[in-house]
Each structure stands twice: as C-alpha cells, then as structure tokens.
Amino acid sequence: MNSAFIIGQYIPGESFIHRLDPRTKISLIFFFVIFVFFANSVLSYALLTIFSFLVALSTKIKPSFIIKGLTPVWFLIIFTFTIHLIVTQEGEVLYRILGFPIYSGALIQGFSISLRFFLLILFTSLLTLTTTPIEITDAIESLLNPLKKIRLPVHELALMMSISLRFIPTLMQETDKISKAQASRGVDFRSGSLKSRVEAVIPLLVPLFISAFKRAEELAMAMEARGYRGGEGRTKLRELKIRKLDYLAMILFSLVIAGMFLLRK
Amino acid sequence: MDISFENVDYIYQPNSPFQFQALKNLSFEIKSGEFVAIVGHTGSGKSTVIQHLNGLLRPTHGKTKIGDFTLTSDHKPKDMKSLREQVGIVFQYPEHQLFEETVEKDISFGPANFGVATEQIKERVKTSIEAVGISTDLLNRSPFELSGGQMRRVAIAGVLAVEPKVLVLDEPTAGLDPKGRKEIMNMFYRLHKEKGLTTILVTHHMEDALKFSDKVIVLEKGTKYLEGSVQEVFSNQARLNKVQLDIPEILTVVKEINNRFGLSIDYQGQSLDELAVQVSVGLKGLKKHE
Amino acid sequence: MKYMNNYAVEFNNVSFRYHEDEPWILKDVSFKIEANKTTAIIGHNGSGKSTIAKLMNGLLLPEHGQIYIYGTRVEEESIWDIRREVGMVFQNPDNQFVGTTVKDDVAFGLENRGIPRLDMQKRIDETLKAVGMIDYLLHEPYRLSGGQKQRVAIASVMAITPSILILDEATSMLDPLGRKEILETVQHLRKKDNLSLIMISHEVNEMIKADYVIVMEDGKVSIEGTPKTIFSSEDRVKEVGLDIPLVTEFALSLKRHGMELESNPLTHEELLETLWTYHLKT
Numbered sequence: 042m043n044s045a046f047i048i049g050q051y052i053p054g055e056s057f058i059h060r061l062d063p064r065t066k067i068s069l070i071f072f073f074v075i076f077v078f079f080a081n082s083v084l085s086y087a088l089l090t091i092f093s094f095l096v097a098l099s100t101k102i103k104p105s106f107i108i109k110g111l112t113p114v115w116f117l118i119i120f121t122f123t124i125h126l127i128v129t130q131e132g133e134v135l136y137r138i139l140g141f142p143i144y145s146g147a148l149i150q151g152f153s154i155s156l157r158f159f160l161l162i163l164f165t166s167l168l169t170l171t172t173t174p175i176e177i178t179d180a181i182e183s184l185l186n187p188l189k190k191i192r193l194p195v196h197e198l199a200l201m202m203s204i205s206l207r208f209i210p211t212l213m214q215e216t217d218k219i220s221k222a223q224a225s226r227g228v229d230f231r232s233g234s235l236k237s238r239v240e241a242v243i244p245l246l247v248p249l250f251i252s253a254f255k256r257a258e259e260l261a262m263a264m265e266a267r268g269y270r271g272g273e274g275r276t277k278l279r280e281l282k283i284r285k286l287d288y289l290a291m292i293l294f295s296l297v298i299a300g301m302f303l304l305r306k
Numbered sequence: 307m308d309i310s311f312e313n314v315d316y317i318y319q320p321n322s323p324f325q326f327q328a329l330k331n332l333s334f335e336i337k338s339g340e341f342v343a344i345v346g347h348t349g350s351g352k353s354t355v356i357q358h359l360n361g362l363l364r365p366t367h368g369k370t371k372i373g374d375f376t377l378t379s380d381h382k383p384k385d386m387k388s389l390r391e392q393v394g395i396v397f398q399y400p401e402h403q404l405f406e407e408t409v410e411k412d413i414s415f416g417p418a419n420f421g422v423a424t425e426q427i428k429e430r431v432k433t434s435i436e437a438v439g440i441s442t443d444l445l446n447r448s449p450f451e452l453s454g455g456q457m458r459r460v461a462i463a464g465v466l467a468v469e470p471k472v473l474v475l476d477e478p479t480a481g482l483d484p485k486g487r488k489e490i491m492n493m494f495y496r497l498h499k500e501k502g503l504t505t506i507l508v509t510h511h512m513e514d515a516l517k518f519s520d521k522v523i524v525l526e527k528g529t530k531y532l533e534g535s536v537q538e539v540f541s542n543q544a545r546l547n548k549v550q551l552d553i554p555e556i557l558t559v560v561k562e563i564n565n566r567f568g569l570s571i572d573y574q575g576q577s578l579d580e581l582a583v584q585v586s587v588g589l590k591g592l593k594k595h596e
Numbered sequence: 597m598k599y600m601n602n603y604a605v606e607f608n609n610v611s612f613r614y615h616e617d618e619p620w621i622l623k624d625v626s627f628k629i630e631a632n633k634t635t636a637i638i639g640h641n642g643s644g645k646s647t648i649a650k651l652m653n654g655l656l657l658p659e660h661g662q663i664y665i666y667g668t669r670v671e672e673e674s675i676w677d678i679r680r681e682v683g684m685v686f687q688n689p690d691n692q693f694v695g696t697t698v699k700d701d702v703a704f705g706l707e708n709r710g711i712p713r714l715d716m717q718k719r720i721d722e723t724l725k726a727v728g729m730i731d732y733l734l735h736e737p738y739r740l741s742g743g744q745k746q747r748v749a750i751a752s753v754m755a756i757t758p759s760i761l762i763l764d765e766a767t768s769m770l771d772p773l774g775r776k777e778i779l780e781t782v783q784h785l786r787k788k789d790n791l792s793l794i795m796i797s798h799e800v801n802e803m804i805k806a807d808y809v810i811v812m813e814d815g816k817v818s819i820e821g822t823p824k825t826i827f828s829s830e831d832r833v834k835e836v837g838l839d840i841p842l843v844t845e846f847a848l849s850l851k852r853h854g855m856e857l858e859s860n861p862l863t864h865e866e867l868l869e870t871l872w873t874y875h876l877k878t
Binding site for chain 3: 173174184188203204206207210211214241255256259260262263264266267268269270272275276277278280
Binding site for chain 1: 307357360361362387390391392395400402403404405416420429450464465468512
C-alpha cells in the first residue's frame with residue numbers, strides 16, 4: 042500500500058517535461074551536471090538557477106511536493122555549507138561567531154558549492170518525478186547500447202533493473218508480513234540495546250533472503266517457459282522515439298548553457 | 307480470554323493519497339473458550355481484524371479488548387509482550403517465517419523471546435512438535451530440508467510452544483493437499499478442546515467453518531455482514547450468495563433433496579451415513595403414501 | 597511444428613530425478629493425453645505431478661524414456677518449438693509476473709519470440725480481452741488480486757497461441773472467487789481456441805469437470821480414467837490421500853444403506869437424477 046511512494050516517486054503528468062524522450066532527459070541532465078561546475082559568477086549562477094526553477098515549474102508538479110522530496114538532502118546541503126565556512130580561510134574576516142572567524146571567501150565558496158549541489162539534486166529529482174522507472178531503464182539500455190561491442194551485457198543489466206523495479210513493492214509487502222509474524226513471536230524491533238536490535242533483524246532477513254531466492258528461481262523458470270533466451274532476436278513493445286519536442290529541448294538547453302558561458306567571469 | 311471489538315474503524319495511511327479504510331464501525335464479541343470462524347473475501351478486512359487481536363494494529367477509532375488488555379488509538383498496553391504471549395497467531399503460509407538453523411531452535415524462538423526458562427522450553431518443544439505430528443528425530447534437521455507440509459507443521463509448532471490462550475488461525479491449510487488439510491484442522495480442534503483455547507479461524511472453507519465452529523462472523527467490505535451460530539448464518543443462503551459466498555456443500559445437498567422429494571430433513575451436523583438413513587427412510591415413507 | 601499425431605502429449609517409460617544420488621521423482625511413467633480435451637493430473641504433494649508439467653515443455657529433461665508433444669520428441673534441439681506449443685501457468689501469481697505493468701507482462705513472451713511491434717499491440721489487446729483484463733492494461737502487479745494476476749499470466753501465455761495449456765496448481769493460492777475466475781477463463785479459452793487443457797491440481801472440483809484423470813502416487817501412475825471410473829473406486833482414491841466429491845461419497849453411503857443406485861454421481865444434478873430413478877423403480 043505504501044509502495045507507490047517507493048517507486049521513484051513518479052508523478053504522472055502530461056507536461057512538456059513528462060513527454061520528453063527519457064534519453065533526452067538523461068543526456069541533458071548529464072551535461073547539466075558537468076556545466077554547473079563551469080559557473081563562476083553571480084550572473085551565471087543566477088541564470089542556471091532561474092532555468093532550473095522554470096523547468097521545475099513547467100512539470101506542473103506542486104512546488105511544495107518537490108521541496109518535500111528534497112528534505113533528506115537539505116541536511117547535506119547545510120552540512121556542506123558549514124564545512125566550507127569552517128575550513129576555508131580566504132578573503133577578509135566578516136564576523137566572529139563565538140570567537141571563530143568567518144571569512145568572506147568561505148561564505149562565497151560555501152554558498153556557491155551548496156547552490157551547485159542543490160541544483161544538481163533538483164535537476165535529477167525532476168527526472169525521477171517525470172519519468173517512470175521503466176522508461177529510465179529503457180533509456181539506459183538504449184544509451185549503453187554501443188557498449189555491447191565491448192561485451193557489456195547491456196540487455197541483461199536493463200532486464201535486471203526492470204525486474205528489480207517490479208519486485209520492490211512485492212518485497213516491501215513481504216517485509217511487512219514477516220516482521221509482523223516475528224513481532225507476534227515476541228521479537229521487539231523497536232527497543233533494547235543496539236546489539237539486541239541488530240539481532241532482531243536476523244529473523245527478518247533470513248526469511249526475506251530465502252523467499253527472494255525462491256522467487257528468483259520460480260521467475261527464471263516462468264521466463265524460460267515463456268520462451269526467454271537472452272537479448273538475441275528480441276523485439277520490444279516499448280519504443281523510444283526522438284521527436285521535435287526533444288530537439289526543441291536540446292536547442293533551449295544549449296542556448297542556456299551558451300548564455301551561462303557568456304556570463305562567466 | 308474474552309475478546310471484544312467496539313465500533314472499530316481502521317484506516318491505513320490516513321491523510322495521504324493512499325488512505326484506505328479497512329474496517330468500518332465493526333463490533334463483535336468472542337467469549338473465552340469459543341471456536342469462532344471469520345469468513346469473507348480477500349479484502350473484506352479479515353487480516354486487519356487479525357492484526358488487532360495481538361496489538362500489531364490499534365483501532366483508528368473505537369476500542370478493542372483482549373482479555374484485560376484495552377487498546378485504542380491513543381492507548382496501548384504497557385505490557386504488549388504479555389498480550390502477544392497470550393494470543394498466538396498462525397499467519398497464512400507460516401513456513402515463510404522459519405529462519406533458524408534447526409527445527410528445535412526455530413520452535414524455541416518464540417518461548418525464548420517471551421522469557422520462558424530453558425528447561426521448560428525443551429519440554430514445550432517436545433510437546434508441540436508431537437502435537438503437530440512430526441517426529442522428534444527431525445529436531446536437529448534444518449527446517450529448510452523438510453517438505454512443504456512438514457515446514458508448515460514446524461511453523462505451527464513454533465506458535466504452539468508459546469502456549470497461548472487464544473489461537474488465531476489465518477487460512478492455516480492454504481496450499482495443502484486434502485489429507486494434510488484434514489490432519490491439521492483436526493489437530494487444531496483437538497487442541498482447542500483439550501486446552502480450552504479460544505480459537506479464531508479465518509477461512510474460505512465453509513466446510514471447516516461448519517464442522518468446527520460455534521459461531522460464524524461474516525465480513526464484507528470492512529463491516530460485519532452476518533453473525534450468529536453456524537445454523538443461523540448458513541440458513542441465510544440468499545444473503546450469503548449476494549456477496550458471492552457459498553453455504554457448505556452438504557447443506558446444499560440436503561436442501562436439494564428436500565426440495566426435490568418434498569422431505570424435511572434438518573441438517574444438525576449428522577454424518578453422511580446418518581443422513582443416508584434419513585433419506586432412505588424418507589423415500590420409503592413417500593412410497594407408502596402414494 | 598508439424599502435428600504428427602493426435603495425442604497432445606505422450607509419455608513413454610519416463611523416469612526422472614534431479615541428481616544421480618537423489619531418489620527417483622518419476623519412475624517409468626507412461627500415459628497419453630488426447631488433444632482438445634481437459635485432462636487432470638492429480639496426486640498429493642510430492643507425488644511427482646508438478647515434475648510432469650515441467651517435463652512437458654522441456655524445463656526439465658527426462659533421464660530415461662521419451663516425451664512427445666503431437667509426435668515431436670521433447671529434447672534439447674526442439675524445446676523452443678515445444679515451448680511455442682505448450683504454455684504453462686505456475687502456482688504463485690507473484691513469481692511469474694515479469695513486466696512492470698499488465699501490458700508489459702503480456703508483451704514479454706511476444707518480445708522473446710521476436711514478434712513485430714504492431715502485431716504485439718493487437719495480440720495483447722485480444723488476449724487481455726479474452727481473459728477479461730483489458731481494463732487493467734497499465735496496472736502494476738501489486739494493485740491486482742491473486743486471481744487477476746493469474747488471469748494476466750494466462751493471457752501472457754495465450755498471446756503466443758499455444759495448443760496446449762498447462763495449469764500447474766495455478767489456483768492453489770487463490771481464494772474461492774479467484775479460483776472460479778480462473779476455471780471459467782480457461783474453459784472459455786479452451787472452447788474458443790480448441791486447446792488441450794492440462795490441469796495439475798488436488799482440488800476435487802477441478803477434477804470432476806475433466807474428461808480424463810491421471811492419478812499420480814509416489815512417482816507412478818496409480819489410476820487413470822474418466823472421473824466416473826476413478827471415483828467409483830473409493831478406497832483406492834482415499835488411499836492416495838485425495839478427496840472424493842461429497843455427492844459421490846454420499847451416494848456410496850446410500851448404497852451401503854441398501855439403496856441400489858444405478859450410477860456414481862459426481863454432481864448434484866446427477867445425484868438427484870439417480871435418486872429419482874431409484875425412487876421411481878422401487
């Protein structure tokens with residue numbers, strides 16, 4: 042029942058971003074990640090920030106939901122910022138907090154690094170919010186396809202990913218079931234010393250592993266019975282297609298990046 | 307132990323997009339020593355009810371009482387462990403919870419968690435494994451080397467070894483063949499009688515409900531649809547059929563014979579042979595009148 | 597595959613074990629299954645009935661003996677052709693759902709066989725309609741009931757248009773409603789597509805509807821015949837640890853109490869008929 046939350050938090054929608062080919066999305070994010078590190082002026086950062094916010098808005102997903110989704114990383118961002126404040130000793134001393142000097146350079150660096158970090162996370166989370174896990178898998182398979190030449194088992198990897206995705210909810214339900222059964226046999230998962238809590242996990246993990254193996258075995262048999270014999274000669278139902286929309290996105294993205302380079306110091 | 311549900315609502319993941327109300331204003335009572343069958347379709351709320359019986363879940367609204375333990379949304383008993391010791395649950399496919407290296411260790415797991423003395427555990431392991439009809443020779447074997455049916459029995463022994471006063475059985479015979487099914491059900495019934503247990507059987511098998519229980523509760527969409535003695539509930543064929551539940555086959559057979567030949571045989575749990583005599587006498591009686 | 601004879605399945609002195617130092621699971625088993633009929637293979641847990649299913653489409657290969665599907669021998673070289681003819685639905689609804697959605701799952705078998713995309717779309721729609729799951733095209737498996745998942749599994753198998761469909765205890769993890777769903781679905785398909793249906797089960801109610809029953813015990817065929825002949829030997833069936841239909845048992849009980857009934861009824865209607873005939877005669 043709580044499984045919908047787990048599956049990469051995909052939010053169904055019909056926006057421009059939703060409809061892009063997942064390969065376009067993944068490649069653009071890849072380039073974005075690289076180019077963020079080229080920004081070095083206030084204006085170049087401002088451009089990237091505004092661009093990211095516009096993209097986020099265009100997904101038509103509630104901003105509050107996106108922000109909530111980022112909660113776990115706020116901590117990391119603040120942590121990075123603080124470390125920079127403490128470690129960097131450039132520029133002039135601006136303040137003293139409890140006798141500890143805060144340098145202007147530290148503030149600037151801390152801020153820019155945190156902002157980069159924030160933009161990276163925001164951008165990648167937009168990918169998972171607007172793309173189903175299975176689309177991402179397809180895209181990865183397609184993007185990695187050239188690596189087949191060096192014997193990388195691309196098809197198998199993609200299949201493994203999609204099967205894992207398929208079984209996450211099933212295993213979640215199973216975990217819930219087994220932990221309840223063991224709780225009924227007197228296991229206390231919530232209190233006690235660290236040692237006893239670690240021990241309490243064993244009656245949960247062993248059955249989970251055993252069942253996962255059994256499932257894998259049965260699934261393999263079912264797949265074989267349905268004629269699965271590797272990637273050779275297979276057709277695909279789901280088809281990825283680069284369309285006008287994707288070219289448009291690429292052009293737009295290139296313009297923004299070009300702008301960013303112009304605004305660099 | 308007496309058990310009661312008073313106006314129980316249970317809502318999964320309240321205030322979220324996935325909110326789902328599993329129980330709606332459910333009330334019933336089970337007296338100490340009764341054998342009660344709870345029947346209903348998948349999704350009727352049966353498994354949610356089960357989880358209320360040992361405090362795995364607490365009502366969102368309303369109150370559950372299990373013996374001296376009272377549970378509400380904002381009150382949970384301090385001694386939850388003691389509640390779980392007294393209410394043993396055999397979940398569906400209980401063999402999925404086995405994890406120890408040996409059968410003996412797995413059966414000891416429950417009693418050890420509840421702080422039973424080592425000496426006593428040994429004894430309980432022995433009595434419970436005998437109760438489920440497995441040879442003590444298997445105690446040192448790994449449970450995973452056993453057949454499916456044996457694993458089921460070992461898992462059940464693990465629950466029995468805690469010596470609960472209330473035994474909750476969730477489809478305990480699912481997936482077993484007819485012979486295994488009969489043996490397991492007869493064993494539970496024997497324990498129920500011998501130890502004076504309160505037994506709650508959740509089942510799709512109307513035959514089992516008919517054969518073993520004093521009382522039947524029918525759940526439908528999280529509410530109580532019917533409740534009463536076996537006779538009362540199963541005389542409501544139309545209402546049961548309305549929610550796609552059947553009455554036990556033997557009752558249908560008797561009813562059909564009565565209708566066809568204008569007899570009035572009453573089914574009160576008699577054996578097939580006794581019924582055969584009644585039918586044979588009934589048919590002869592008809593001849594005389596003609 | 598060419599149909600070289602009329603028997604859908606033929607086992608000739610088949611023996612099987614998983615490993616050389618393990619006991620035999622099947623010992624010298626021979627039987628024939630007629631095409632376009634419903635055949636039930638029954639037996640208690642561990643009697644070897646599921647192994648038979650896996651031998652039929654080459655998931656396992658026998659140590660001794662031969663297995664033929666429409667006259668083609670099942671062996672290493674032929675298994676991919678055999679698997680086109682022999683579709684199989686397994687016990688656990690969760691462990692045979694490969695796709696992330698209903699549609700993807702049905703597509704899986706078609707993709708494996710290199711069916712072009714456009715045909716795929718059509719066949720997916722057709723088979724999902726046939727099992728009554730067309731409204732669930734984009735559903736993820738965890739949002740389906742056990743019975744629905746099994747119907748999808750049936751659709752996935754039927755999409756490849758096999759001529760033999762094996763249900764390997766496919767209803768044993770389902771509730772009565774789910775079970776009914778599945779039985780109705782496969783009977784509908786059997787008539788529609790002229791299937792040979794093979795049901796592996798220990799449910800009495802699934803056997804009485806079969807045309808032919810093979811009872812397995814300890815790796816051997818114990819009895820075979822029509823349900824009527826099988827259930828007339830009450831003691832034999834009970835020995836194997838299987839149930840007898842309630843009406844059959846009741847009829848036997850009536851006979852013991854001096855009523856000379858003409859036949860062994862399997863269904864309620866038959867019981868009433870037999871009783872009526874008896875009533876008129878005496």
